[in-house]
Amino acid sequence: MTAFPFSAIVGQDDMKRAMVLTAVDPSIGGVLVFGDRGTGKSTAVRGLAALLPPIMAVPGCPVNSPTYAECPQWADVDEAEPFAVPTPVVDLPLGVTEDRVTGALDIEKALTQGEKAFQAGLLARANRGYLYIDEVNLLEDHIVDLLLDVAQTGENVVEREGMSIRHPARFVLVGSGNPEEGELRPQLLDRFGLSVDVQSPKDIGTRVEVIRRRDDFERNPAAFLHAWELEDSDTRDQIISARELLPQVITPPAVLERCAALCLALGSDGLRGELTLLKAGRALAAFEGRKKMTEAHVAEVATSALRHRLRRDPLDEAGSGTRVNRVVEEVLGA
Amino acid sequence: MIDPAQRWGQALLALKLLALEPRLGGIVVRARAGPVRDRWLDALARLSMPARKVPLNISDDQLFGGLDLAATLTAGREVRSKGLLENASLLIVPMAERMEPGLAARLGQALDDGNQCLIALDEGAEESEGLPQALRDRLAFHIDLDEIACGDAVTGFGTLPEPEIVSSFETDIRAIAELAQSLGVRSTRATIHCLWAARAHAALHRRRSVRPEDIEAAAILALAPRATRIPEPLSEDNSAPEETQETDTQDADEGARLEIPKELLLDAVRAVLPTDILAQVAARRARKGAKGLGAGSKRVSNRRGRPLPSRAGRLDTKARLDLVATLRAAAPWQRIRKELVDRSRPVEIRGSDIRLKRFEEKSDRLLVFAVDASGSAALARLAEAKGAIELLLAEAYARRDHVALVSFRGAQAEVLLPPTRSLVQTKRRLAALPGGGGTPLAAGIEAATLIALQGKARGMTPTLVLLTDGRANVALDGEADRKRAAADASHMARAALAQGIEGLVIDVGKRPERALRTLAETMDATYVPMPRANAEKLSAAVTGALD
Numbered sequence: 072m073t074a075f076p077f078s079a080i081v082g083q084d085d086m087k088r089a090m091v092l093t094a095v096d097p098s099i100g101g102v103l104v105f106g107d108r109g110t111g112k113s114t115a116v117r118g119l120a121a122l123l124p125p126i127m128a129v130p131g132c133p134v135n136s137p138t139y140a141e142c143p144q145w146a147d148v149d150e151a152e153p154f155a156v157p158t159p160v161v162d163l164p165l166g167v168t169e170d171r172v173t174g175a176l177d178i179e180k181a182l183t184q185g186e187k188a189f190q191a192g193l194l195a196r197a198n199r200g201y202l203y204i205d206e207v208n209l210l211e212d213h214i215v216d217l218l219l220d221v222a223q224t225g226e227n228v229v230e231r232e233g234m235s236i237r238h239p240a241r242f243v244l245v246g247s248g249n250p251e252e253g254e255l256r257p258q259l260l261d262r263f264g265l266s267v268d269v270q271s272p273k274d275i276g277t278r279v280e281v282i283r284r285r286d287d288f289e290r291n292p293a294a295f296l297h298a299w300e301l302e303d304s305d306t307r308d309q310i311i312s313a314r315e316l317l318p319q320v321i322t323p324p325a326v327l328e329r330c331a332a333l334c335l336a337l338g339s340d341g342l343r344g345e346l347t348l349l350k351a352g353r354a355l356a357a358f359e360g361r362k363k364m365t366e367a368h369v370a371e372v373a374t375s376a377l378r379h380r381l382r383r384d385p386l387d388e389a390g391s392g393t394r395v396n397r398v399v400e401e402v403l404g405a
Numbered sequence: 406m407i408d409p410a411q412r413w414g415q416a417l418l419a420l421k422l423l424a425l426e427p428r429l430g431g432i433v434v435r436a437r438a439g440p441v442r443d444r445w446l447d448a449l450a451r452l453s454m455p456a457r458k459v460p461l462n463i464s465d466d467q468l469f470g471g472l473d474l475a476a477t478l479t480a481g482r483e484v485r486s487k488g489l490l491e492n493a494s495l496l497i498v499p500m501a502e503r504m505e506p507g508l509a510a511r512l513g514q515a516l517d518d519g520n521q522c523l524i525a526l527d528e529g530a531e532e533s534e535g536l537p538q539a540l541r542d543r544l545a546f547h548i549d550l551d552e553i554a555c556g557d558a559v560t561g562f563g564t565l566p567e568p569e570i571v572s573s574f575e576t577d578i579r580a581i582a583e584l585a586q587s588l589g590v591r592s593t594r595a596t597i598h599c600l601w602a603a604r605a606h607a608a609l610h611r612r613r614s615v616r617p618e619d620i621e622a623a624a625i626l627a628l629a630p631r632a633t634r635i636p637e638p639l640s641e642d643n644s645a646p647e648e649t650q651e652t653d654t655q656d657a658d659e660g661a662r663l664e665i666p667k668e669l670l671l672d673a674v675r676a677v678l679p680t681d682i683l684a685q686v687a688a689r690r691a692r693k694g695a696k697g698l699g700a701g702s703k704r705v706s707n708r709r710g711r712p713l714p715s716r717a718g719r720l721d722t723k724a725r726l727d728l729v730a731t732l733r734a735a736a737p738w739q740r741i742r743k744e745l746v747d748r749s750r751p752v753e754i755r756g757s758d759i760r761l762k763r764f765e766e767k768s769d770r771l772l773v774f775a776v777d778a779s780g781s782a783a784l785a786r787l788a789e790a791k792g793a794i795e796l797l798l799a800e801a802y803a804r805r806d807h808v809a810l811v812s813f814r815g816a817q818a819e820v821l822l823p824p825t826r827s828l829v830q831t832k833r834r835l836a837a838l839p840g841g842g843g844t845p846l847a848a849g850i851e852a853a854t855l856i857a858l859q860g861k862a863r864g865m866t867p868t869l870v871l872l873t874d875g876r877a878n879v880a881l882d883g884e885a886d887r888k889r890a891a892a893d894a895s896h897m898a899r900a901a902l903a904q905g906i907e908g909l910v911i912d913v914g915k916r917p918e919r920a921l922r923t924l925a926e927t928m929d930a931t932y933v934p935m936p937r938a939n940a941e942k943l944s945a946a947v948t949g950a951l952d
Binding site: 205206272285 | 594596
């Protein structure tokens, strides 16, 4: 099944930009997409997989190690040259068991060969790539705790069934969900670097365009992909050059100060807000091919970087996005 | 509303369209098991795809394929089972209203990949029961067979034409998008389904291009059940036709296309909209709320909780083996089995002996009492309310419920007791509760809602119990203004409802207060008037309403 091309998604610029930024700088720490059903959340993530530049990985390595030396011992990988593979995008279904996430004793080997071996889980497969959780707000608590822990340390430690195994698990979390069906705990919210709200298009023209493109794609996927290939590869090239440019991007002290002032004015908890704001702004600057981050970059990413870090007011119907926008205007508009 | 025979025709039509266009995903059928549903299901056999039943407790191994543990054990070599999703098939899910979000997500993903079609048999009795939204949105048609009598379901399936390529134009897409907009259908998936359904409908009538009647039929099936509002007869029509004409002139060279009369389309769809659409939207919201984290006060689990009797089943990665029960089940057969196979093994265990552990998980309940301690309520009622709460506390203690206490009087509300299980503490605070002053009802509801939300975040199931005479006279900002106080109170009640908090409103006034009844309706809460409330009666009312 071919994925719908990322560039062909109509509108939803916030979501697309947030995903591209995490591709430029994975340390931003993930994207949370909240919104109505059927707004292209899953489509965007699956399209992103096709868009991302390939990574070099040793074939057969369960954690996609870049060199043979880094392959974990337990995996028993044959020595081979690293090979370009697509960036892994792993789906974490709801109701997944802990065993599947962390990995567990390979029952098959244990039974058939009498051997104690480790069967790698989803976290291993997502290493150096993306971990996508649809309906993240409905995920069971103990799985959420586990993900938090691994996302923070970048390492998965399994101590069970007489095994002691650790392997790197650095991934970008992408979560999506519909807030009407359940809230996400603030602890997990905070782990996501960026958060975007998606809404169904309101005007007829956009809706027509959405249907038309989707229909074209379903009727003739090959031709549709071909038509959008150029734009997808443009974005890919832009991401690659932005990654190279990123270390050179400088941040003037005045801009830093504005970041801090913004977070202070919003009263966001902790310092993760400032850091994310900085990283996202820098990634945006690099994506635009600039070597200097400006206030405009901060303003553009502020809503998605800070929206989910405010103390929530459950009775505020307007949503925290509006609050952030207002403060951004106050602090940066002056 | 339309008559049953017509509905039956539409139910069959949905099936035919799905047969012609499998990308429509599938159908949600709301019906109890019965002859009408059976007749409808018989028609499924006419579809070219093989039908497979999906039980709700299906394991990942069965869905995606995996090691067949029982077979491997007996055979002594690796035996793999094939997953249900490996082949393109028509999946039939009975009792779909009880599906867990996890299975819904997996099936939804399978539908996205495009090989499967799904028929969800929703047997829900209550409005609040139903298929998880994530899956519901991916199925194009929602049909209801409940009001169709056996005698109405007479027409047969007929024959299907060969699928043909049907062309559609920009104007068709635009008409569908506009229709979706005016019906308040938010999902773009539904509009795409509608387009495909229209095309399938044209193919069904052996036409090469889509005509207005195709769109009409498709919209009735795919858009109408998702409508969130009854469209107004188009008043701002002045601007709309101009636009349509513009596009028409653009499309003129695509062939002389009929302009699709939007009014007619709307009328057609409006005719099938149920009259109680708003009530249904509310029920849908209730259903959403019920599926949230920590909801569901009771559920069977295989990991934690109070142990339940173990049960026969298949061993997979999710389940836990109940070893003792398994041995016990195998014990009576040992002699026979040993005679049949070699005697060297100490115990002969077969797949059918395997017993799995089950547990019952219970999320704690949190009762948030919001007590009106204002002057008007205080005189006679406060003492009774206190007595009732004490009785409830004793019961809560027995059931290990958590209790929180909020009182409101004068200008503001006060949290007397955050969620606790301590009976002594609650009693002490309650006894010391003073009375007098105005009635800041809105502030009281706000404070109680906040506590309930905190409890919810910690995995408890909160219930808000509001004891008041409903004579709100202090607004949210502490000013004495009867009108604004009432407005604020109903605003807060709506907020509580939006957060999906269950409520119970007890009117402790001398006479039942109409405003309070309205407020209870706003909150979607049970209203219990207690003009002569005494503690026992009140307690009985609350326990009755809660259970």
